[in-house]
Amino acid sequence: GMPVYQWNVWILELAYDEAMKFLDESQYAYLSEQMRELAREEDPTHSQLLSVDAVDDFHELREKGGVLGKTNVRVYFSIDKRTTEAVDHHAIVVLGAVKKESEGKTPEGVKLRIRRRLRKSLAGDYGSLPL
Numbered sequence: 138g139m140p141v142y143q144w145n146v147w148i149l150e151l152a153y154d155e156a157m158k159f160l161d162e163s164q165y166a167y168l169s170e171q172m173r174e175l176a177r178e179e180d181p182t183h184s185q186l187l188s189v190d191a192v193d194d195f196h197e198l199r200e201k202g203g204v205l206g207k208t209n210v211r212v213y214f215s216i217d218k219r220t221t222e223a224v225d226h227h228a229i230v231v232l233g234a235v236k237k238e239s240e241g242k243t244p245e246g247v248k249l250r251i252r253r254r255l256r257k258s259l260a261g262d263y264g265s266l267p268l
Contacts, residue, residue, distance in 0.1 A: 144176040148231035149254060149263050156234035167204045168212060172229060181229055182216060192243050195232060195255055209237040213251045230258055
């Protein structure tokens with residue numbers, strides 16, 4: 138049978154809007170499925186199956202080819218392990234998605250944007266949607 142989900146997957150609304158600027162429905166569905174794959178892993182930051190790297194205090198999933206064609210996509214996410222009596226977050230939080238235009242490191246502007254979103258999401262400033 139299918140492995141059990143070990144994590145919830147949440148996407149910030151502005152991350153969804155950002156992704157849909159350069160993805161079509163089938164590409165978005167494909168990337169959602171990749172995030173669900175990560176949610177089945179004990180440690181999504183060290184994936185057994187997918188290409189995941191640490192960037193600062195968040196992580197990026199690298200995807201290209203297949204339904205994505207020539208589009209080289211980076212999906213930025215953080216792991217929220219906060220647990221209180223009221224809520225068990227235990228979630229992969231999708232902070233953003235970009236279409237990567239050049240080889241090499243994550244652009245500084247992107248890192249700043251994602252870091253700001255991470256800070257704000259931890260502070261509860263954003264609503265998040267189930268993926």
